[in-house]
Amino acid sequence: MRFATGVYRLLLLAYPRSFRRRFADSMTDTFVDDLANARRGGGTAAWKVWMWAIADAVRFGTAERLEAVRRALRRGRAPEPGHSLERSRDSIVATIIQDIRYAIRGFRKAPGFALLAALTLALGVGANTSIFSLVNGVVLRPLPYERPDEIVTLWGIDGRSKDVMMQVREASSLEGVAGYSYVALGLIGVGEAEEIPGLEITPNHFAILSVPPALGRIFTEEEGVPGHDPVVILSHDLWQARFGADDAVVGKRIQLGSELRTIVGVMPAAHQPLIRGTRFWIPKTVDPSDFSDYAGTAGTSLVARLAPGATLESAGAEVRGIAGRLRAESPEVYSEEWVAASTPEPLHRTIVGDAERILWVLLGAVGFVLLIACTNVANLLLARAGARRHEIAVRTALGASRGRVVRQLLTESTLLGLVGGALGVGAAALSMTLLVQWLPRETPRLEAIAVDGRVLAVALVVSLLAGLSFGLAPAFRATRQTLQGPLGDSSRSATSGRGRHRFQNGLVATEIALSVVLVVAAGLMLKSFWKMQSVDLGFHADEVLTMRLSPPPSRYTSVAEFEEYYRGVQEEVGAVPGVLAVGAVSGLPMSGGQPATLFRLADVPEDEDQPRRYSNFQFVTPGYLRSMGIPLVAGRWLEDSDRQDAPMVGVVNQTMAREAWGDEDPIGRRLQLFGHIDLTVVGVVGDAHQFAPNVEIRPEVYFSATQLPWASTLYLTVHTDGDPADLIASVKSAVWSVDADVPVSRIRPMEDVVAGSVAVTRFVALLLGGFGALALVLASLGVYGVMSYVAGQRTQEIGIRLALGADANQVVRASMLRGMLPVAVGLVLGIAGAVASTRLLSRLLFEVEATDLATFAVLPVLLALVAAAAVWLPARRAASVDPLVALNTE
């Protein structure tokens, strides 16, 4: 409130001093009352109170001051001595208003110029506002928890065992530790059966985050004890989508997974769960005297709040100490990597992660675009100032000081900046929804992105700074000329302001340099993206439909039931017209984390030393590999006969074969996985990408899903004849014809899954490509403009040359050489700058070096050609003018 009062008192300065002396206090009091009332929720909204205050200050404040000036003039005598200071302040405000009026009149007379300048700026400011709102929403906005800087997540050390949990809870630098882990349960009985993601949390979870529920309450400690009535807290989204935002939902019971749970609370919409997409929370039930239950739940992450006085470093030291002590006691359980990895990380970094770097790079890139736009407008203003030499000379002759004229010119440019900025912000706000749609789905904090107060404030400052910056140099240059020059100069002087040309050349070189950097960066990203797209994934993604089936473990308790269900599903779906093949897999490729395990060769002597190697693994039905189009390279496919009582077998990918046995035939060899399961290799299939096109393929082993019960949830993969999307409805009904109570979720064509894995690269590539194109267009327009202007200035000189018998082509060539000089300088600077800065992108590039020769060679040449055209056209036009006309031009 004190801040608001301060700002209000600043606003009051708009009113004349005499008025302020008497009424400032009363007005401030009323304002404070109104604002407090609004904040409490009564009457007018807070922003309206502010708006009225500003409108009043502008309207009445300036009106009163003008009135005072008018009164003084009318009475024909100086205002009272007590008001002398006020008068000079009045006059400043009055002159600013006068300047603004004058500027507007000037724009009206030259609407083309004003429009071009304003639009150029709108482009620059608008693009910057859009990207800044991304940076603001994702990175800068504080997390919606109480004192979020104190919250850390713990890496390495996790809630895997009683020992760990007990020690971590004792840590003095941590005020409270909560565990959470991902769980997906089927929601049955409320609309369509669907498996939804949620979090299993220790009861103190919400207390540590300090998030009050919107409805109901959070979990109590007792609810973490086994045997207590199962409860659940809903997310705002789930509450709205499935329960119609019903206020009476607390107390109702729902079937989640195998339990009937009572709803005890609903989280507010603003709450951000620690794992995106979380739609419910259930308490971890653990006997507090025996944490051994945790041992099975690998993957319990820990989140904690730093104790008062503790820092990240002190907590880190303590955590590592704990990890070290645990390893010392049981080195076979806790590895060295585990100890080294045990650190606390600020929650902000956990949630925002990589996105932060990428967004700052994008902001830098779009900043270049703004600089180029400003350079263009500066050139425009320089040209215009040149054309107004006479007007400025007259004003100076009539007694205006240089400072006065400069102030007037600066008012113009600031006004342009503000108008252009306002247009740009408007465009950015309107296109916000489009931009958010383009963002990769895994972008953290997507929901928080909007054009809010801070974004607007930054846009305002940027517009003002832009206006001042591109107006400063032209204003000073324009007023530098002496009186004699333009006024007394009726001679046909052929020389033009050399200084101005040098400055303009400097601007051109800057523009070109900035454009080169942007265009090269865009080229590198686009090339990366193109390379990613052309990677052979090892399976045919464009004809496969996928969906997730989650038969509830409560009804599918034995492997036989599970096997029967999936056999039935594959039969029914296989019978759907248009379906070519069906299979199922425990985890789709290209969709995020893939499980991996240590493996050893099982048919070599026990004492032989083997390196620690990991292999990915998937549980599949026999039809899976064929439905995905993964070819068989050696041996045989998995078959229905590979079931629970049959010998354990597996099929490996080529990378695994190479890794484990080199050139030897892997068929018939034996492997040991998970530390205790031995199997025989019966087949080798082609490599298929598991994570993303730019990630190396890892060794992989495929098991039969019925030989080793893993989880009953599998992803169905349906090879379709034609567009997979066409068959969604018929496949779904085929699945439900086997068992209508099995939740079906995540229905997507495989293409979409693959697209998701490259989404970030695509986003950055397209955005940078757009910026590069913008830069190219703006820079070439700028160069063209400058050249046209310069050519126009030199019309006389060219006329003389032509009249004296010079060849027109010679003249053009000479002009071009002069024009291309700054371009060449810009190109060299730009290439140097690009070499220095593209390393920022290296993490995003794929199969492309940050100094890729092809890109660096081709793109600057392209830019040079475009600039050359922009230089040639006006030169050609100037040289084709009639010498007589040229000589007569002043």
Next chain:
Amino acid sequence: MAKTKYLGEFEQTILLAVLRVGDGAYGSAIRKEVEACTGRKVTHGAAYITLDRLEAKGLVESELGSSAPGRGGRRKRLFEVTPDGVKALRASREALSKLWQGVEELSEES
């Protein structure tokens, strides 16, 4: 004193509100009175500026009231209509009534 000035519409509204509030007529009270009677929303700036102008014309007088408790000791400025102000109000009302006379008869006829 120059001859009676004619009042603008808003000036009349403010003057009348000051009269209506009577004792303890400070800025906010005057504003609220106008809003309550006419339903018209008045901003602080408009109200205070008009009061300032009225005071310059001598139609209203103001002085700092005694220190009010609970406001950090800030004193409110209280307003009062001067005899000149009352005269100006009357003159305006008379002028208006005269202008209304013929019109009322006309509207009653139709």
